[in-house]
Amino acid sequence: MIKQKYIVGLTGGIASGKTTVANLFAEFGIELVDADVIAREVVDKGSAGLAAIVKRFGDEILLADGQLDRAALRNQVFDNETQRLWLNNLLHPMIRQKMLDQVNASSSKYVIMVVPLLFENHLDSLVTTTLVVDISPELQISRTMQRDGVSRQQVEHILASQMSRQQRLDKAEHIIDNQGDINLLRSQVGRLHKLFLQQAAELTTKPND
Structure with missing residues (x-):
């Protein structure tokens, strides 16, 4: 069992930019555990x-x-x-x-656990806090079509099989909006990095129950 380890469960729908966000945290020296x-x-x-x-x-x-x-x-x-x-x-x-x-x-001071089906597979029970990378369904469709060379109908079928955007947002403790440019994304990651460092430090100084 994990003791005194601050874990951020990072998730999001298809083509939301989970890998990009995870790599920005890695630039701060944070280790990644990637379910895929x-x-x-x-x-x-x-x-x-x-x-x-x-x-x-x-x-x-x-x-x-x-x-x-x-x-x-x-x-x-x-x-x-x-x-x-x-x-x-x-x-x-x-x-x-x-x-x-x-x-x-x-x-590293805390760990990013990248899990596409974090909530669906109930792996959020393993983490300290949850972070959802959010984009609109329309942007998901266009990015996936461009990235994977698939039809709109195929992407819509994938989206229909996943947890809905609203369900995911309702479960999230932290949200990153990935609908802007990389600089906006980087600033959001930087802000959360400071917060996670602070909370991780608080966790490790707590006496064991």
């Missing part, structure tokens, strides 16, 4: 996660080089609730544990 990076690591070639997946689905979910064929795995779990639940039950505890291990190993 960890999710890839737990199914890397040679991992226990990949071995369990192969045992369940067979070698056809592997690429020629022995890496996981993500598209093939998606086809296996798409519209199959039993298989999807099995996969989630396998991977989520692995991802959660690895995130906690990285947080415990960190040495």
